Each structure stands twice: as C-alpha cells, then as structure tokens.
Amino acid sequence: MNKKFFPALVLSLVISGCFAQKQSLTKVFADAETQTLQLLKEAAATEKSAATPGVFTPRTLENGNLRNVASRDWTSGFFPGVLWYLYDFTGKKQWLQEAKTYTAQVEKEKTNGTTHDMGFKVYCSFGNGYRLTKDPAYREVIIQSARTLATRFNPTVGAIKSWDHHNDVWPFPVIIDNMMNLELLFEATNLTGDSTYYKVAVAHANTTMKNHFRPDYSSYHVIAYDPATGKVLKKNTHQGFSHESAWARGQAWALYGYTLCYRETRDKAYLAQAENVAKFIFSNPHMPADLVPYWDFDAPGIPNEPRDASAAAVIASGLYELSTYSSAGKDYVAKADKILASLTGIYRSPIGGNKGFILGHSTGSKPSNSEVDVPLNYADYYYLEALLRQKRLAEKKSVVELNKKN
Ligand code: GLY
Numbered sequence: 001m002n003k004k005f006f007p008a009l010v011l012s013l014v015i016s017g018c019f020a021q022k023q024s025l026t027k028v029f030a031d032a033e034t035q036t037l038q039l040l041k042e043a044a045a046t047e048k049s050a051a052t053p054g055v056f057t058p059r060t061l062e063n064g065n066l067r068n069v070a071s072r073d074w075t076s077g078f079f080p081g082v083l084w085y086l087y088d089f090t091g092k093k094q095w096l097q098e099a100k101t102y103t104a105q106v107e108k109e110k111t112n113g114t115t116h117d118m119g120f121k122v123y124c125s126f127g128n129g130y131r132l133t134k135d136p137a138y139r140e141v142i143i144q145s146a147r148t149l150a151t152r153f154n155p156t157v158g159a160i161k162s163w164d165h166h167n168d169v170w171p172f173p174v175i176i177d178n179m180m181n182l183e184l185l186f187e188a189t190n191l192t193g194d195s196t197y198y199k200v201a202v203a204h205a206n207t208t209m210k211n212h213f214r215p216d217y218s219s220y221h222v223i224a225y226d227p228a229t230g231k232v233l234k235k236n237t238h239q240g241f242s243h244e245s246a247w248a249r250g251q252a253w254a255l256y257g258y259t260l261c262y263r264e265t266r267d268k269a270y271l272a273q274a275e276n277v278a279k280f281i282f283s284n285p286h287m288p289a290d291l292v293p294y295w296d297f298d299a300p301g302i303p304n305e306p307r308d309a310s311a312a313a314v315i316a317s318g319l320y321e322l323s324t325y326s327s328a329g330k331d332y333v334a335k336a337d338k339i340l341a342s343l344t345g346i347y348r349s350p351i352g353g354n355k356g357f358i359l360g361h362s363t364g365s366k367p368s369n370s371e372v373d374v375p376l377n378y379a380d381y382y383y384l385e386a387l388l389r390q391k392r393l394a395e396k397k398s399v400v401e402l403n404k405k406n
Contacts, residue, residue: 025387025390025391028344028387029086029089029090029384029387031348031351031358032082032086032358032380032384033086033090033095034351034352035349035351035354035356035357035358036082036083036086036356036358037356038352038355038356039058039066039079039355039356039357040098040356041356042058042066042355042356043056043057043058043066043068043079046058046065046066046068047068052070054070054071055068055069055070056068056069056070056071056102056105057069057070057071057073057075057076057078057079057080057102057105057377058079058355058356058357058377059073059075059079059376059377060357060364060371060374060375060376060377061354061355061357061374061375062371062374066355071105071106071107071108071109071121072109072112072115074115074117074120074121075120075376075377075378076105076106076109076121076125077106077120077121077122077123077124077125077126078120078124078377078378078380078381079102079377079381080099080102080103080105080106080124080125080128080129081124081125081128081381081385082358082377082380082381082384083095083098083099083102083103084099084103084125084128084129084132085128085381085384085385085388086099086384087099087132088128088132088388089384089387089388089391096133099128099129100129102125103125103126103129103138106121106122106125106126107126107141109121109122109145110122110141110144110145110148111144111148112148113148113149113151113152114164115162115163115164116149116152116160116161116162116163116175116177116178116181117181118145118146118148118149118181118184119149119180119181119182119183119184119185120180120181120378121145122141122142122145122184123142123145123181123183123184123187124381126138126141126142126145127142127183127184127187130142131401139191142184142187142188142191143188143191143192145184145188146184146185146187146188146197147188149181149184149185150185150196150197150200153200153203153204154172154225154227154230155203156227156228156229156230157172157174157207157225157227157230158203158204158206158207158230159172159174159178159203159204159207159208159225160174160178160181160200160204161173161174161227162174162175162177162178162222163175166238169224169236170222170224170233170234170236171224171225171226171227171233172224172225172226172227173222173223173224173225174204174207174208174212174222174223174224174225175221175222175223175238175250176208176212176219176220176221176250176253176254176257177249177250177253178204178208179204179205179208179253179254179256179257179258179261180253180256180257182201182204182205182257182260182261183260183264185197185198185200185201186198186201186260186264189201190264190402198264201261201264202261202265202267205257205258205261205270208223209258209269209270209273211223211232211235212254213254213273216280217273217276217277217279217280218246218251218280218297219246219250219251219253219254219277220235220236220237220243220250221236221237221238221239221240221247221250222234222235222236222237222238223235223236224236237367238365238367239364239365239366239367239368240296240298240367241296241298241299241300241366241367242298244298245296245297245298245299246280246284246296246297246298247295247296247297248293248294248295248296248297248308248311249295249308249310249311249314251277251280251281251293251297251311251315252281252310252311252312252314252315252318253314254273254274254277255274255277255278255281255314255315255318255319255322256314256315256317256318256321258270258271258273258274258277259271259274259318259321259322259325260321262274262325263321263325263400271325271326274318274322274326275322275326275328278319278322278328278332281293281315282335284297286298286299286302288303288307290338290342290346291312291315291335291338291339291342292307292308292309292311292312292339292342292343292346292347292361293307293308293311293312293315294306294307294308295307295308295311295363295366295372296366299366306361306363306366306372306373307347307361307362307363307373308361308362308363309343309347309359309360309361309362309376309379309383310359310362310363310376310378310379310382311362312339312342312343312347313339313343313359313378313379313380313381313382313383313385313386314378314382315336315339316335316336316339316340316343316382316383316386317336317382317385317386317389319332319333319335319336319339320332320333320336320386320389320390320393320399321389321399321400323336323393323399324393324398324399333393336386336390337390339386340383340386340387340390343359343383347359347360347361348360349375354375355375357375357376357377357380358375358379358380358383358384359375359376359379359380359383360373360374360375361373361374362374362375362376362378362379364376
C-alpha cells in the first residue's frame, strides 16, 4: 500500500466511524424525542381524566393503560430526568421548558421525610436541572431535600431507614436501593461545604457494605435492623425471588451505588466493592448472552422468565463511570456497549408503541405480579443516561459532569 495513502485512509475511517457512531446516537435520541412527545400527550390526557388531582408523571403501563403517579411516588423524578437528558443532548428549548415544568411538580417532596427515595425523586429531577442550568433555586431544593433525607439516619444502626411501611415485619428496614440516594447527600456537602451529609452517606455505605453482601458479593434486598441496638435481625427480600436469591435490579443499584461512593470519597474499599459486584453480575451463569438480565439471577424458570431492561440500563450507566476508575475499564466499557446495543436493538419500543415509553421489557416486582415485562420510567432514564455517558467517554470528557464545589 502507498505509504502516504495509508495514514489518510486510517484517518478517514476513524472520522467516518465517529460520524457513523454520532449518526446512530443522533437517530436513537431522535427516536427518543418522538416517543417522549407522544408520552407527554398521553400523560396530559391521563392527568385530565384522572380522578386524583396531582397525579402527573408517567411511570408505566398497566393493562396497556398509562399509569401516572404523584410526586410522592418513588419514580416521580425519572420522567423529569428523561426530559433533562433530552435537553442535554439536543439543546432544544422545548425540552428545557418541559423539564422545568415537570421538575417543578416534584418540589414539594423536599420536606417529605417519610421515605428514603429522596435521591431518586429530587436528584434525577432537580439534580440534573441544577447541573444544566445552575438555577440557584434548584440548588436550594437539593440542599433542603438532603436535610430532610438525613433525618432518617439512625446513628446506632449507622444507616438511613428506607421504609416506614412493613414495620411489623422489619422494624428498621434498609434496602440496597438506598445506596442510590447517597448521591444527593454527597452533592449537598459539595454545594454547602457542610460535611454532615457526607458523613451520613459514608456511614450508610459502610454499614451496607458490612451487612448487605454475601461472600460472592451478591446483595440481599432488605436488611432489618433493631433500631435500638443496631443488631441485624433479618436478611430478606421484598422484590426478589427468595431471601437468598440475587434480585437483578438490587445488584444494579449496588454496582452503581458503590461506584458513585468511590467518585465522592476515593475510598478504595468502595471501588473494590463495585468491581466485585460487577464480577458477580458478569460471571453469573444465568446472565443471558445479550447482557440484559432476568428479573432475578435465581428466578426458577430461567430461561422462561421476564427480563429486566431497567437493571440492564442501570448496570450500563454504572459501568461507564466505573470504567474510568478501574484497571478493568476496557472490559467494563465493552460490556456496557454491549448492553446498550442490546437495549437499542431489541428492547426499544417500536416508534409510536408503548404510549411513548422508550424501552419495553422491564420488571418492577414479579413476586407481587406488579409491572412485569412492561415499560418503566426509570429504565428510560438510566438508558438515556448511559447513552450520554457513552458519548462523553468517546469524546474523552469526564463521564459524570460534576457541579462545582460550593
Ligand atoms: N427502588 C425500588 C425498585 O427498584 O423497585
């Protein structure tokens, strides 16, 4: 080959490769926009006809009908988050406006201290809003929400109480999902310089690391503590197949949660924890070839069990960040890329389908036969987040765009 021609050819292949990748991501986001426009229409129509006022944000489909939920629902922040991610990618004013409108409806949650789900609700909505607009009013909501969340911390247990329900079964339940809400606390310390929130988050992460994991680094779902002594009373599940099984989304929350804890603290123990969780997930013999897990790694009917696209999306997003900290980074990127290729190629709704949700085939709670093989707003949220992280990585930018300290 002509020696002069070869570098030019390589360069043009690289450029056209990048262009092709950009084109396809542009198409994926264009499809997501089309779907979301439809979902906005459907959500508005459902809201108008809803018997309960204040029910505004699309969560899932129930018997083919759209189910909107109120701000107190744990998933209320995800649809505003989807709107922020569409704005993030496209820069379009329309998405900015919709994101602001839907985010505003979550604000009253900032003083709702009855649940641990504050991070899901407020960080996915206001957190993204603040990242993209630097609106000081959003900053105040984040800080107030962290203040409220911290009231659920019990220093004897060393953790935040997850639920107020099921008190007869679990007096002080802590669920692995709660790791996701620590991001809000870390952010509040970053924004205010007050280390109280950071300390609560670190204590919670350490207690969870000690009690939630089995020797193979799979995670229990619910650990019940004695609030007076901090003693572990029970190791149970709520949404998994059995107490000793590995509920897929729980493993995803663990991977993502310890990755963000490492980002915020640089404590190597958290990095190792996230890597070990990744090892459990990807060496599991029940992980399907397309890397979209069944709803539980130990579901009894595998391979005839529903998948959970939401778990796959959370894992992919977490892996992109983890890849930037770990010596196994290349492998994590390859796995996350594979998950996204599967979600994009196989699990997306047809255009105009699923009332405008982006992905299908998630599972909320199989044991209660609730939200099985349906779209879920958090699957869409983490899918778009993972796509944006993949893009940032390819552009050699920091995968996670951080707000400035103070
Ligand atoms: N945080 C509730 C769930 O993952 O289903």
